[in-house]
Amino acid sequence: MILIEGAAFALLVASYYYIRRNFDTWPPPRTLLPELGVSSANVALQLVSVVPMWYAAKLAFAHEPPARIGKWLLVVVACGIGAIILRGFEFAGLHTRYDSNAYGSITWMILSVHLAHLIAGSLETLLIALVMLVGPVERKHYTDTTVMAVYWYFVVGSWVALWLVVFVSVRFI
Amino acid sequence: MTASAPLPAVPDPDFRRDLISPRDEEEMRARLSATWKEKSGFYGWLTSTNHKSIAKRYIVTAIIFFILGGLEAGMMRLQLSRPENHFVGPDLYNQIFTMHGSTMMFLFAVPVMEAVGLYLVPLMIGTRNVAFPRMNALGYWMYLFGGVLLYVAFFMNTGPDAGWFAYVPLAGPQYSPGKRMDIWAQMITFTEIAALIGAVEIITTIFKQRAPGMSLNRMPLFVWAELITSFMIIFALPAIVVSSTMLAADRLVDTHFFNPAEGGDAILWQHLFWFFGHPEVYIIFIPALGMVSSVVEAFTQRRIFGYPAMILSMVSTAFLGFGLWVHHMFATPLPQLGQSFFTAASAAISIPSGVQIFCWIATIWGGRPRFSTAFKFIIGFFFLFIIGGLTGVMIASIPYDLQVHDTFFVVAHFHYVLIGGAVFPLWAGFYYWFPKLSGRMLSERAGSWNFWLFFIGMNITFFPMHILGLLGMPRRVYTYLPEMGWGGLNALASFGAVFIVASVCVFLFNVWNSLRRGVPAGDNPWNAPTLEWATTSPPPSYGHLYIPVVEGRDPLWDAAPGELAVVTGLRTDRHEGLITSIMDAIPERRYEFKEPSILPLLLAVFGGGTIVIAIFSPWGVTVGAITSFIILAGWFWPTISPDHDTPVAREPL
DSSP: OHHHHHHHHHHHHHHHHHHHTTOSSSSOTTOOOOOHHHHHHHHHHHHHHHHHHHHHHHHHHTTOOHHHHHHHHHHHHHHHHHHHHHHHHHHHHTOSOTTTOHHHHHHHHHHHHHHHHHHHHHHHHHHHHHHHHHSOEETHHHHHHHHHHHHHHHHHHHHHHHHIIIIIGGGTO | OOSOOOOOOOOOTTOBGGGSOHHHHHHHHHHHHHHTOOOOHHHHHHHOOOHHHHHHHHHHHHHHHHHHHHHHHHHHHHHHTSTTOOSSOHHHHHHHHHHHHHIIIIIIIHHHHHHHHHHHHHHHHTOSSOSOHHHHHHHHHHHHHHHHHHHHHHHTTOOOOSTTTTOTTTTSTTTSOSSHHHHHHHHHHHHHHHHHHHHHHHHHHHHHOOOTTOOGGGSOHHHHHHHHHHHHHHHHHHHHHHHHHHHHHHHHHOOOTTOGGGTOOHHHHHHHHHHHHHHHHHHHHHHHHHHHHHHHHHHHTSOOTTHHHHHHHHHHHHHHHTTOGGGGOTTSOOOHHHHHHHHHHHHHTHHHHHHHHHHHHHHHHHSOOOOOHHHHHHHHHHHHHHHHHHHHHHHHSHHHHHHHTTBHHHHHHHHIIIIIIIIHHHHHHHHHHHHHHHSBOOOHHHHHHHHHHHHHHHHHHHHHHHHHHHTTOBSSOSOOOGGGSOHHHHHHHHHHHHHHHHHHHHHHHHHHHHHHHOOBOOSOTTOOOSGGGGSOSSOOTTSOSSOBOOOSSOHHHHSOGGGOBBOOOOOTTTTEEEEEOTTTOOEEEEEEOOOOOSHHHHHHHHHHHHHHHHHHOTHHHHHHHHHHHHHHHHHHSOOOOTTSSOEEOSSOO
């Protein structure tokens, strides 16, 4: 999954820089730079969410009681929901519409595809958390948690890379 | 059971199958048959998670699409057989060549290569099912629904008509109004999901479920081929996921990815499409290379010469395959220096293929070749693929390509490499493995007719196209003027198509007749060395009676099936398999394969339904996400079965 989605993100980034070459100025004329404030907050929140995820995975690896793991996973879900809400503000912070021009289209697509990952990742984590809290829990669910953690790191890590492209590199290229 | 269940007994090389008493063996057979029994009836068919059943469905469906694609080709050949013909008008012709390409590439070639893998790989590596049986079923349903979507559209005269590669701006909202290309883009969504699912299955199964002792360097070359292909699918398919989504967005919600007026780029489409499209043809070709190795081993009774070289060749082909895509774009205004890199890479990729061909020739030379039908198709492969490869090296050169781009020369080239390089090995595979799948031998006499009609027909149809291309006949034209002088060669090409049609008819008759009254095959009619021949023909639902232990590359040549060392201790009252380590296949733990379920079909129906809605409205995505999540929650929800695994108390005791 990570390989497939990572490849898709890489292609989106390549497309972003490819489209850049069709413009003299970037962002295009009469488009403000995307907001660094709200997007930095989102990056920070997602990076913070790695901590409870890591801790839940550590507990799972040590086969600790599921109720504790479930609570930490809920913290991750809360961070995920926060990230999703912030993503809404990030869309506005792009200062362009998806149908304005190719810049708008590619930046909206990058944010949308990653939003899909945030939603899916948060929902999956919520599901595992519910299993941990409600049961019945079996030993294999510990593995579910550790595997989910790796996927969550991918969701966060890919956003750091995408944020650097869309919100930071735009200021330099 | 609160303690962790002991691993199956570490295989003792002296513990051979013939040391198991017949009564114990009977008991094993009875218990496994009961546990692994396929549910009966229509509902049982809909809920099956058995990899053999699913793979057979894939293969039958793919052959049906092959026939449909062939009929489309036949219609094209009829239309082009004379100048200024009126058999088919321009709009229908555009739909037909788009359907032909899309059918053959997306609905036949990739699915059938994956399906043969899904059937054979678990048997060849000595496991009982693929890693994720329900997801495997989902893959089939998504594939089927994608194909049905495309054909329903075609029969309603809204088939896509901008080519199987859907170049923008022709395929974009301005020049392709209506829903035709949206249907194409969403057909891609279905088939890309199916292909990715198959790839994930094959990789996971090969890495973690091989029989003890089957280290990576003891895997059959066909298994290597499927593994390499699956990695290619993982890296190539995202490109068409991204590009078809961009196309759908441009058409549905007015984005501007490919609209030059707003900074978009038509060449971006070509880059993204061909970054997928070129590896796609190697995705089709590499499994065929695996099939060739399997057939050559069996019909020369000799180990393939140069096993490491064969693997490295396939791996290099896979890597290089990702570095060639611009050779489809030589006629665009890309910088020449950049383009010339792709000339070099496109020529270089012939080298690993050449190495493989020499290894096969060396194997045949040192063996005792038996010219069965399967082997004839292999010889046909050599002949046709080499011709296709030679014209490929020719068009790898930019100046040459600029002359023949978009002419029938290219059509001739890729049909030689695809039919020669993929279809002929596939047919060899059919004749080779049909006895295993069905328990019956195909008729060698009919097989001989099948081969010669196909071989001769293929050459008569496609060889003249080289010349037509050099005479300047463009692709994708529904007719041409008599004064161009192309009429004679076109008529010849269309005449050759008759032979191909006859060949396929002979094949279908051969299959139908052999299923009814073919000679019973027995376990290993070809005296082949690989593990799929260690079980009955057709295999029982559980695959092998005992998981074998492997000590070499050619297990059945090292020991008769009755003398193989085997694994004991796996449970027979549930669908249990053995997980082994990636490199050396050392047993690690037990694994439970999921049992039949209706959820894959449900997810395909609801998920598929929303993909279809997305043709017409972007809200399809939202609706789809919600329904899919609900079904997936049910899919992953833990079952209440206390003895299935070690239960864990929720609170500290």
